[in-house]
Amino acid sequence: MLEDLFSVVKTRFNGTEPNTSNVKKDVKTDIPKDLLFKCPRCSNVTFMDDFTGNAKVCPKCNYHSRISAKERIDMTFDKGSLIEFDKNMTSKNPIDFQDYEEKQESIREKTGLKDAIITGEATIRGDRVVIAVMDSRYMMASMGSVVGEKLTRAFEFATENKLPIIVFTASGGARMQEGTVSLMQMAKTSGAVARHNEAGLLYITVMTDPTTGGVTASFASLGDIIIAEPKVLIGFAGRRVIEGTIKQRLPDDFQSAEFLMEKGFVDMIVERKKIRRTLSHLLKLHQSKGGAANE
Amino acid sequence: MNNLPASERLDIVRNKFRPTVRDYIPMLFDDFFEMHGDRYYGDDGAIIGGIAYFNGTPVTVISQVKGRNLEENKASNFSMPHPEGYRKALRLAHQAEKFYRPIICLIDTPGAFCGVEAEERGQGEAIAKNLMEFMTLKTPVFSIVLGEGGSGGALALGVCDELAMLSNALYSVISPRGFASILWKDATREREACDIMKITAEDLQRLGICDYIIEEPEGGAHNNPDLVAENISSYLCDAFKRNLLKPIDELLNDRYTKFRKIGEFEENLDS
Numbered sequence A: 001m002l003e004d005l006f007s008v009v010k011t012r013f014n015g016t017e018p019n020t021s022n023v024k025k026d027v028k029t030d031i032p033k034d035l036l037f038k039c040p041r042c043s044n045v046t047f048m049d050d051f052t053g054n055a056k057v058c059p060k061c062n063y064h065s066r067i068s069a070k071e072r073i074d075m076t077f078d079k080g081s082l083i084e085f086d087k088n089m090t091s092k093n094p095i096d097f098q099d100y101e102e103k104q105e106s107i108r109e110k111t112g113l114k115d116a117i118i119t120g121e122a123t124i125r126g127d128r129v130v131i132a133v134m135d136s137r138y139m140m141a142s143m144g145s146v147v148g149e150k151l152t153r154a155f156e157f158a159t160e161n162k163l164p165i166i167v168f169t170a171s172g173g174a175r176m177q178e179g180t181v182s183l184m185q186m187a188k189t190s191g192a193v194a195r196h197n198e199a200g201l202l203y204i205t206v207m208t209d210p211t212t213g214g215v216t217a218s219f220a221s222l223g224d225i226i227i228a229e230p231k232v233l234i235g236f237a238g239r240r241v242i243e244g245t246i247k248q249r250l251p252d253d254f255q256s257a258e259f260l261m262e263k264g265f266v267d268m269i270v271e272r273k274k275i276r277r278t279l280s281h282l283l284k285l286h287q288s289k290g291g292a293a294n295e
Numbered sequence B: 001m002n003n004l005p006a007s008e009r010l011d012i013v014r015n016k017f018r019p020t021v022r023d024y025i026p027m028l029f030d031d032f033f034e035m036h037g038d039r040y041y042g043d044d045g046a047i048i049g050g051i052a053y054f055n056g057t058p059v060t061v062i063s064q065v066k067g068r069n070l071e072e073n074k075a076s077n078f079s080m081p082h083p084e085g086y087r088k089a090l091r092l093a094h095q096a097e098k099f100y101r102p103i104i105c106l107i108d109t110p111g112a113f114c115g116v117e118a119e120e121r122g123q124g125e126a127i128a129k130n131l132m133e134f135m136t137l138k139t140p141v142f143s144i145v146l147g148e149g150g151s152g153g154a155l156a157l158g159v160c161d162e163l164a165m166l167s168n169a170l171y172s173v174i175s176p177r178g179f180a181s182i183l184w185k186d187a188t189r190e191r192e193a194c195d196i197m198k199i200t201a202e203d204l205q206r207l208g209i210c211d212y213i214i215e216e217p218e219g220g221a222h223n224n225p226d227l228v229a230e231n232i233s234s235y236l237c238d239a240f241k242r243n244l245l246k247p248i249d250e251l252l253n254d255r256y257t258k259f260r261k262i263g264e265f266e267e268n269l270d271s
């Protein structure tokens, strides 16, 4: 699954192969690399400042690049409002998978993350909301014990405190290295969603690049409202697996947010810059219910 | 119990004479009436469902269908359901809930089908819905893994009050083949993958996932299907005794907790 994902992203980018004549890269050979952003989708080169100033969306082709959970939180929720839950939770090695601890150790060092999700309570324009944000830099945000447990606790906290919850999904699926224990996290998180749902509370999913596998087949698809960022990858099976079955190449937009919306599985596609505003409106709209169901 | 490695169990569950749900239904139940279709799109041959008597008690039976020959396998898509299969399962589950019939799910699939139409019709959404709705279904649910239990496509029939496995059955997050192809970029090393994935009934009992193991005869279920049916039957009798009289709130709490406690993590308060 994970391997497929990387190839999907690559082929999709290669699919819309750039015409290099417009590319300004030659002009800027004297400028240090980290001052420039080269879009993996359209290959255009822009100043890093323009790219980051545009919420890390390619100004040329509107590619919504992957961003860290921290960046996401900063651009979406009120400044300094996050009260993080279960900050230091780390996974064990339930199936004694070789090198699992070492691999995680090195990713922790590189990313500063303890696992692939940040959960907590925050506000948007003053409205309280429970949040969970996945970070694809951590083992492609695959779901193992920690992601499952932190999400479940976040949903339980929201249910207990009669709060809405917003989950930004990004994942390669269940975490292979934790074996069947990972698979069970799908049931566990879906159970927590079920209880939040039965309490009449609002759950909004924001699908970001990539939302696939066991995450698509559990909590990600269970939002009352499902938002997706433009052009992100959303699907259950890996593209290569499907291509292997049907023995032909799939169109580039297969499993894109737009494809999912056309098929009826996404409510709206929202530009990154408008997500904070959109979420805030949706929260307000549900306030008499989602915010305080039994009052 | 003899301690066969997972790879040898893989051979046993793939043995072409291994009994399938079609063999077990007449041995386990009386008056089975098959029900068809999800009421939205179609009828998926990869999942069979219906109502029957189990020892005089009306039950709903839902199962993935392994074929015993090529023709059967074509009809059941090699036991790889499409979304409409999972939606049929959910429809029958709600029907069972309405009449407070216990549900018996038999799991026997390499995984949900990976194809264009499956994606178009929302394979992920269909599985997710089952996980969520089975969790709060107000009737007892018993799941038994008959052979291969592959990934989310198996779990979609696996949210239950008790999970039992036949002693040679396997239950994994990804097929051993898929595991090998990711880990070593070599799908042919699936037997090796099998042995490190911790996917046998004993492994999963240790991990708190499998609750009961149903014995198969030496060499596998195909050596004595009648005996296996008898063992399944006596397991189900016990499972009914344990769960059928539980107040519904308690049943649902126990079901939630069964999955809630799975996971291995540490909380380092000092760092």
Ligand SMILES: [Zn+2]
Binding pocket: A039, A040, A041, A042, A043, A044, A058, A059, A060, A061, A062, A063
């Ligand atoms: Zn671009």
